[in-house]
Amino acid sequence: MKLNVLMFMLLLVLLPELSYGRCRTVGESASLGAAYGTFPLYPAKRVIANGEKRDNVALQWVGYGIGLPLFVVAMPFAMVGAGMGAALHAWTKCDQHEDDWLGLK
Numbered sequence: 001m002k003l004n005v006l007m008f009m010l011l012l013v014l015l016p017e018l019s020y021g022r023c024r025t026v027g028e029s030a031s032l033g034a035a036y037g038t039f040p041l042y043p044a045k046r047v048i049a050n051g052e053k054r055d056n057v058a059l060q061w062v063g064y065g066i067g068l069p070l071f072v073v074a075m076p077f078a079m080v081g082a083g084m085g086a087a088l089h090a091w092t093k094c095d096q097h098e099d100d101w102l103g104l105k
Contacts, residue, residue, distance in 0.1 A: 026089045033085025037078035040070045 024032070044067030051059030 024089070026086055029089040030082040030086040033081035033083070033088075034078045035081070037076075037081030038074045040074045040077075041067055044070055 044063045047063030047066060048060050049063075051057065051061075051063055
């Protein structure tokens with residue numbers, strides 16, 4: 001286990017381009033946090049998608065019926081997630097890096 005962690009860190013040092021994530025804006029960080037908060041809605045979304053795929057209106061309405069109470073529960077968590085995503089943006093954003101990390105331009 002320790003060897004795997006050591007190898008991973010060594011790889012990140014030797015290939016720094018792998019450690020650079022895509023830079024996010026504050027809005028993207030908030031949206032990501034909100035998406036984590038709405039995870040209880042995923043079963044309802046899947047039922048609705050299956051109803052659309054099968055052209056079954058009744059199945060779509062079942063999905064909406066499941067989703068409504070889940071929406072009431074998920075919204076406060078989504079709002080907290082959006083606030084946390086925006087608040088933690090300063091610590092999770094990355095620096096802009098150019099593509100000349102090996103001097104190849």
